[in-house]
Amino acid sequence: MIEFNHIYKSFHVGRPNEVTALQDVNLHIAASEFLILVGSNGSGKSTLLNLIAGNVFPTSGEIKIAGQNVNKLPEYKRSQWLARVFQNPLQGTAPELSIVENFRLASLRTSPKTLKIGLTADFKKEISDRVAMLGLGLENKLQQAMGSLSGGQRQALSLLMAVMADIKILLLDEPTAALDPRSAEIVLKTANKLIKDYSITAIMITHNLKDAHQYGSRIIQLHNGEIVRDIEKDKKESLSYADMYEWFI
Numbered sequence: 001m002i003e004f005n006h007i008y009k010s011f012h013v014g015r016p017n018e019v020t021a022l023q024d025v026n027l028h029i030a031a032s033e034f035l036i037l038v039g040s041n042g043s044g045k046s047t048l049l050n051l052i053a054g055n056v057f058p059t060s061g062e063i064k065i066a067g068q069n070v071n072k073l074p075e076y077k078r079s080q081w082l083a084r085v086f087q088n089p090l091q092g093t094a095p096e097l098s099i100v101e102n103f104r105l106a107s108l109r110t111s112p113k114t115l116k117i118g119l120t121a122d123f124k125k126e127i128s129d130r131v132a133m134l135g136l137g138l139e140n141k142l143q144q145a146m147g148s149l150s151g152g153q154r155q156a157l158s159l160l161m162a163v164m165a166d167i168k169i170l171l172l173d174e175p176t177a178a179l180d181p182r183s184a185e186i187v188l189k190t191a192n193k194l195i196k197d198y199s200i201t202a203i204m205i206t207h208n209l210k211d212a213h214q215y216g217s218r219i220i221q222l223h224n225g226e227i228v229r230d231i232e233k234d235k236k237e238s239l240s241y242a243d244m245y246e247w248f249i
């Protein structure tokens with residue numbers, strides 16, 4: 001689904017402050033894989049996600065998505081099949097609009113420009129049914145402003161909006177870093193369920209090793225811009241939390 005072939009990414013090339021964020025990264029991520037990305041600060045995790053999202057381009061090497069070379073494909077074109085959920089629950093939703101209006105905006109984002117999606121009874125019913133499946137009781141608050149919800153509730157809805165827009169790739173950039181433990185758990189359980197139910201290829205950056213241990217089908221550790229560990233499903237299942245902690249010592 002996603003292929004990195006000999007990817008290098010440097011910033012400020014040729015200047016005294018040149019920095020190499022990724023070097024010779026080779027990575028194949030299969031469709032429906034849920035990849036967890038760990039690594040110390042500055043190891044290149046966000047750069048890897050940014051390269052997939054298309055808001056930075058590789059210095060050299062080739063990135064393919066679904067077999068197509070996307071080296072130069074701009075971010076707005078990728079947003080038809082890719083969504084990203086950020087640390088800050090305020091990012092990516094319109095706080096002054098209601099929950100249902102936010103879902104309408106999200107549907108418009110990936111629909112053909114000519115298609116008008118109104119707030120019809122059918123649309124509201126569909127949103128209500130899907131929101132009910134989150135199990136957070138938010139289906140009774142669809143007219144409430146997004147900004148009045150808790151960070152965890154908003155992140156869970158952001159995830160649902162992303163997957164309902166028929167995306168193929170979901171990028172989770174420390175989605176629970178700003179949340180309390182209970183809300184973080186709700187959001188990750190929601191993400192896990194949606195990724196499975198909608199067969200999405202997902203990549204999540206986390207600094208939380210418990211979450212890295214509990215979620216995902218594969219785990220990769222970056223260090224100084226290189227992949228230093230790549231642990232597939234079977235081995236990941238037998239990995240202990242203590243083993244992972246050792247990686248950072």
Ligand SMILES: Nc1ncnc2c1ncn2[C@@H]1O[C@H](COP(=O)(O)OP(=O)(O)OP(=O)(O)O)[C@@H](O)[C@H]1O
Nearest residue numbers: 011019020021039040041042043044045046047048
């Ligand atoms: N837009 C940019 N301009 C210049 N340097 C950058 C840019 N983006 C990233 N870098 C540099 O590339 C390196 C890798 O950064 P990156 O943000 O990918 O690391 P990270 O693993 O996500 O770190 P963190 O865990 O702190 O978020 C760092 O040295 C960083 O300063």
